[in-house]
Amino acid sequence: MQFIDQAEIEVTAGNGGDGIVAFRREKYVPAGGPAGGNGGKGGDVIFVAVEHLQTLLDFRYAHHFHAENGKRGGPNNRTGASAQDLIIEVPCGTAVHNTETDEILGDLVKPGQVFCAAKGGKGGLGNRCFLSNHNRAPEYALPGRPGEHLNLRLELKLLAEVGIIGLPNAGKSTLISAVSAARPKIADYPFTTLVPNLGVVRKPTGDGTVFADIPGLISGAHLGTGLGHDFLRHIERTRLLLHLIDATDVDPIANYQTIQQELDAYGRGLANRPQILALNKVDAADAEEVETLAYQLSQLTQVPVFQISAVTQLGLDALLQKIWQSLDQLTSTELEMIGGL
Template identity: 75%
Template structure:
C-alpha cells in the first residue's frame, strides 16, 4: 500500500430542487387554489474520520466529489426529496484546509468525527408559499439555490504519542519492531524506511500507546532535503520524541545536533517537545566510548539519556518505563 499524506480535491454540494407552479383541480373543490410544492434541499458534502484508513491514497485517483441535487416539488403541495449527502471517509488525523483562503476547516482526530465542508442548496419555494389575501392565485415559483463549492487541501498527520526520530540507520525500524508488532523493512543502507511505520506498544496497565518511526531526517530536511520534509509534519501531534542516536557512527554528537537543528528550523514547537535520548547499538561499543558520549550529550540538555541495543533488546524494558513516566508527567503539566 502506498503512503499518501497530501491531496487536493474539489467538492460540490447539490443544488436545491425547484419549486413548481400547480393548482388544485378536484371536481368538487370550487376554489382549489395554488398547490405547487417546494423543492428539496441539495445534498451536502461531509467528511467522516475512519480509524481503519491509514493513507489518503484514494484521493490520488478521485479528485472531484459531488453530492446529489434535490428533487423538484410536486403538485398537491408535495415537497421534493432532499438530495443524498456525499460522505467521504478519511483517516483519523486528517486536516482539511480551504485552498483559496488557507483556512483550516476542520481537524478530524476521533473515530466517527464528522465535518460538513459544503452545504447543500436550499430548495425553491412552490407557488403555494406565495398565497396571500392580495394574491389568491400566484403563478410563479422559485428555483433551487446552488450548493457550496470548495477547493480543499487534505493533510494527514499521524496520531502517535511517541515519535522515534534520528538519522537514517540509527535503528528506528529495528526498535519499533522490537517494541511492537510492527514489521518494517530493515536493511543496512540509508532510507530503508520510506514511509512512517506505526506500532502499538502495550503498557503494563493493558492499554496501548502508538509509536511512530519517522523516516528520512537528515541535515536540511526542513528545506526538502532527503525525506524528512515530507514527514516532519507527522511529529507535530506526538507528545514525546524518542531521539535514537547510533553510538557506533563516526560522530554521534554531531548526529544528535543535526536532528535538533532540524527540529528547531522546522518550528511548530517541535524543539520544545519532551525528549528521551536513547544511545543505540551499545552492544557494539566499548564502555569508555559510551560514557564519553553520555557525558557530552548531557552537556547539551537535561533530557533523560539511556543506553540500549534494539537488536538484542538490551534495556528496552527500562526504556519503556522512562517513556511511560515521561508521558504521565506531560499529561499532568
C-alpha cells in the same frame, strides 16, 4: 498497501430542488388556488473519521465528489425529496484544508468524528408560498439554491503518543520492531524506511501505546531535502519524542544538533516537545567512548541519556520504563491544566 498522506480533491454539495408553479384543478373547487410545492434540500458533503483506514490512498485517483441534488417540488403542495448526504470516510488524524486560503476547516481525530465540508443548497419556494391578498394566483416560483463548492487538501497526520526521530540509519525501524509487532523494512543503508511505521507497545498494565517511526529527517528536511518535509507533519500529534542517536557515527553530537535544528526550523512547537535521548548501537561501539559521549550529551541537553542496542535489546527495559513515566507525568500535567481552566 501504499501510504498516501496528502490528497487534493474537489467537493460539490447538491443543489436545492426547484419550486414549481401549479394550481389545484378540481371539479368542485372553483377557486383552488396555487398549489406548487417547494423543492427539496441538496445533499451535504460530510467527512467522517474511521479506524479501518490508515492512508488516503482512496483519494489518489478519485478527485471529484458531488452530492445528489434535491428533487423539484410537486403539485398539490408536495415538497420535493431532500437528497441523501454524501459521506466520505477518512483515516483518524486527517486535517481538511481549504486549498485556496490554506485555512484548516476541520480536524478529524477521534473515530466517528464528523465534519460538514460543503452544505447543500436550499430548495426553491413553490408558488403557494407567494399567495397573498394582493396576489391570489401567483404564477412564479423560485429555483433551488446551488450547493457549496470547495477545493480541499486532505492531510493525514499519524496519531501516535511517541514519535521516534533521528538521522537515517540511526536504528529507528529496528527499535520499533524490537518493542512492538511492527515489521518495517530494515537494511544497512540510509533511507531504508520510506513511509512512517506504527507499532503498538504494551505497557506493564496491558494498555497499548502507539509508537511512530518517522523516516527521512536530514539537514534541510524542513525545506524539502530528503524525505523529512513529507513526514515532519506526523510528529505534530505526538506527545513525546524519542530521539535516537547512532553511537557508531563519526560525530553523534553534531547529528543530534542537526535534528534539533530541523525541529526548530519546522516550528509548530516541535523543538519544545518533551524528548528522551538514547544512544543506539552501543554494542558495536567502544564502551569508554560511549560513556564519554553520553556524558557530553547529558551536559549539552540537561537530560539523562540512555544507552541501548535495538538489535540485542540491551537497555530497552529501562528506556521503556522512562517512556511510561514521562507519559504518565504528561497526563497528570494535562489534567491539572484542564482543571485550572
